[in-house]
Amino acid sequence: MPNNPLVSVILPCYNAAHFLPEALDSIINQTYRNLEILCINDGSTDKTPEILENYVKKDNRIRVIHNQTNLKLIRTLNKGIDLANGEYIARMDADDVSLPERIEKQVAYMQQNSVDMVSTFADFVSETGKITKGMRTVYTTYPYTFFYTFFINPFIHPTVLAKRAVLKENKYSTEPNALHNEDYELWTRILRKGYKIEILPEVLLLYRYNSESVSSQNVQLQLDNFTRNLQKHINKTLQIEIRENFAALLTFNPSGVFQVLSMSDITDMLNVIIESSVTNFHVNKNILQAITQRHNRRLRLFLFRNHPAYLNKFVYFIQILMHLRAHYLARKKL
Structure with missing residues (x-):
């Protein structure tokens, strides 16, 4: 594998105009340059399509895909996995901010450790830009990360960088129990198959608390599905x-x-x-x-x-x- 393998960044966008420029700027300004940035517009009705098309003119690493209908997050993510050409796939949300060295440090971690996916710590950022301390875990290596999944989801979804081969073989589930809990369902499923996931113990992303986000509007369903998936995970493991x-x-x-x-x-x-x-x-x-x-x-x-x-x-x-x-x-x- 080359020292600077191609990384495909999957960035789903739905009515994300307000925070999208900041999110895109944080990716195109990464210190790691060998990127393919897949921006998938999922039927937005605001200015998201125009913003994306303007950014294509600024950076030829950006590819814009327009869904003909609103596929929702899970199917859009799976579409991004199918389109990705990189050795690795990085997740990114259209309202978050990746710190400049995020991808460089994650690629180095993957190359130096025998793992299949790595997430990072993140701090929270409000809609007004106020930053507060986010979640930390004390033990960040496998198999302690596996044990954490019996209680919490220790891997912050938009911080994840994984081997493309792993995600192509293990797509996000479209079953009802994965709705608004697609990340935890996938992480636990691949852990049970023997893949290793660890956490790079450094804040490399600002996670947006957005009152208009889909997850914010479906808190109880997200919690109910988390409960069902955790029960299934413990029982199966x-x-x-x-x-x-x-x-x-x-x-x-x-x-x-x-x-x-x-x-x-x-x-x-x-x-x-x-x-x-x-x-x-x-x-x-x-x-x-x-x-x-x-x-x-x-x-x-x-x-x-x-x-x-x-x-x-x-x-x-x-x-x-x-x-x-x-x-x-x-x-x-x-």
């Missing part, structure tokens, strides 16, 4: 059967708690996940417990913000290793 209401606890999904779970049920299931992971991945049990406890600290914050009346009960249960019990009891009493 560890060959155990967790119930959807337990998966709902892990994903902070109040609408998914359908039946009573005892405290022993919750503790036993978390211990099964940890023990099964040790067996399957041959990794340090203490680190897996630390990741689990970190997730439970997120539950503590969730509990403080949403159920202050139950603070005394939480203080009592904090002595228990698995703080998920306290979260469930607070939910059950509502």
Whole structure:
């Protein structure tokens, strides 16, 4: 493989005129120059098509594709994968900002490590341009990234750079459970096939909080599908059967708690996940417990913000290793 392989950047666009120039500028100004920039206009009704055509005149690395009908995000992404010629494929959204060295550093990481996909850290940027600290993970290498997927989606979708061959063989799913959760569904599916995904522990993208984005307008459906996909992922990977209401606890999904779970049920299931992971991945049990406890600290914050009346009960249960019990009891009493 050459030292500077072609990277295809897939940038789906739908009514993205407001932030599109900033997103495009951040890609064409990358320090890594060997790029193919695939901008797919998915039936926009604003000035997105005109902006794209103007940028084609500025940079011959840009290819603009106009969908004849609105295919939506998943089918548009799969179309981009089919059109890509690069050794690697990078994701980018039309309202985000890639920092200048993003792709250069990701390509170097892929070449120096035996992985199939790499994501990065990201900070948040508001519609007005205010930047705040985004999500970080403590353990960024495989197989600890695999273990994270039993609790969260640790890979930020628009930061991803992957081998083209992997994505061509494993397209985004068009099944109903993938809607607004297409990234997590794909990452967990390819992880179960033995591919390796890691995280480059550096902020290389600004992730836009956009009130008009599709994901912002479909939060509950996104959470419900995340719960279903997480349940499927744990069951298939560890060959155990967790119930959807337990998966709902892990994903902070109040609408998914359908039946009573005892405290022993919750503790036993978390211990099964940890023990099964040790067996399957041959990794340090203490680190897996630390990741689990970190997730439970997120539950503590969730509990403080949403159920202050139950603070005394939480203080009592904090002595228990698995703080998920306290979260469930607070939910059950509502």
